[in-house]
Amino acid sequence: MLSERLARVEERIQDAALRAGRKREEITLIAVTKKFPAEVTREAYELGLRCFGENYVQEFERKHPALADLTGVEYHLIGHLQSNKARIAGELFQVIETVDSEKLAKRLEQSNRPLEIMIEVKLSHEESKEGAAPEELPALIAAIRACPNLHLTGLMTMPPWCDDPEVTRPYFRRLAALAREHGLAKLSMGMSHDLEAAIEEGSTHVRVGTALFGPRKKE
Ligand SMILES: *Cc1c(COP(=O)(O)O)cnc(C)c1O
Numbered sequence: 001m002l003s004e005r006l007a008r009v010e011e012r013i014q015d016a017a018l019r020a021g022r023k024r025e026e027i028t029l030i031a032v033t034k035k036f037p038a039e040v041t042r043e044a045y046e047l048g049l050r051c052f053g054e055n056y057v058q059e060f061e062r063k064h065p066a067l068a069d070l071t072g073v074e075y076h077l078i079g080h081l082q083s084n085k086a087r088i089a090g091e092l093f094q095v096i097e098t099v100d101s102e103k104l105a106k107r108l109e110q111s112n113r114p115l116e117i118m119i120e121v122k123l124s125h126e127e128s129k130e131g132a133a134p135e136e137l138p139a140l141i142a143a144i145r146a147c148p149n150l151h152l153t154g155l156m157t158m159p160p161w162c163d164d165p166e167v168t169r170p171y172f173r174r175l176a177a178l179a180r181e182h183g184l185a186k187l188s189m190g191m192s193h194d195l196e197a198a199i200e201e202g203s204t205h206v207r208v209g210t211a212l213f214g215p216r217k218k219e
Contacts, residue, residue, distance in 0.1 A: 002043055002047060002213070005212050008211070009049075009208055012195060013027055013206065016195065019196075020200045024083060026204060027204060028051050028204060029048045029051065031051065032050045032052075032053040032055075032078065032191075032209030032212075032213075033052050033209070036216070041063070041067055042066075042070070045070050050073055051205075053076045053077075054075060054076070054078065057077070057085045057162040060075070060092055064092055068086070075094055076093065076095040076096075076097050076188075076205075076207075077092075077093040077097060077098060083107045086107035090108055090113050090115055093115075094116060095116040095117075095118065096108060096117055097118040097188050098118075099144065100140075102140060102143040105140070105144045105147060105150060106147070109148070109149050111149070113149060115149060116153055117153065119152070119156065121133075121137070121155050121157045121175060121178060123157055123171045123174050124159065124160045129210070131157065134178055135181060137178065138182075139180075141182055146149075154179060154186025154188060154205075155179045155182075155183060155184055155186060156189065163193055165197035168194050169200075172201035173201050175189055176201050186210060187204050188201045188205040191208060192209060195211075
């Protein structure tokens with residue numbers, strides 16, 4: 001049951017915050033609803049969740065009309081965004097977590113809406129991972145800060161998959177150091193299996209799918 005799984009995730013967040021000497025309110029739970037129907041988002045909303053993460057612009061475009069009556073919700077785009085979908089993404093989401101190029105930032109600026117932005121940082125050398133390299137951050141941050149519609153608040157990362165949180169912890173620590181260096185307050189890091197390590201390293205936004213909603217269908 002979702003209510004039971006939510007209670008368990010909540011307990012994990014609280015325990016990790018306590019261990020790290022942090023306040024629970026410093027951490028936002030982003031419920032990752034990708035590949036689940038709109039009714040699942042609604043059920044989570046009814047249990048009090050207000051922040052949702054989606055990976056695919058087109059999928060969310062389809063689900064969004066069925067959720068139009070929900071108020072006070074914040075939708076985060078946490079999947080890779082192609083420039084040609086930037087305009088529609090700017091209409092559907094309040095927060096774009098995966099900005100990784102100046103080109104994409106400029107396209108989002110053109111959607112002419114106030115948008116909260118996080119930069120996705122690539123901290124590994126995996127071929128497949130999207131994200132800006134740490135060396136690219138100064139120029140990218142300056143470019144985003146020059147866009148009047150974009151409000152840059154933080155960094156996001158997705159470490160290479162590993163079921164051992166101690167293997168991903170150094171990536172979280174590195175992201176936290178980069179955010180400090182660039183004066184950014186928010187850190188979107190940590191998922192179902194490693195949210196404790198992420199919170200201990202300073203995460204302000206954990207993105208949790210499986211631990212709340214169960215396994216997703218494969219493509
Ligand atoms: C799917 C996804 C998540 C959630 O992962 P779980 O392991 O199901 O909690 C978090 N972040 C991103 C970027 C994702 O694509």
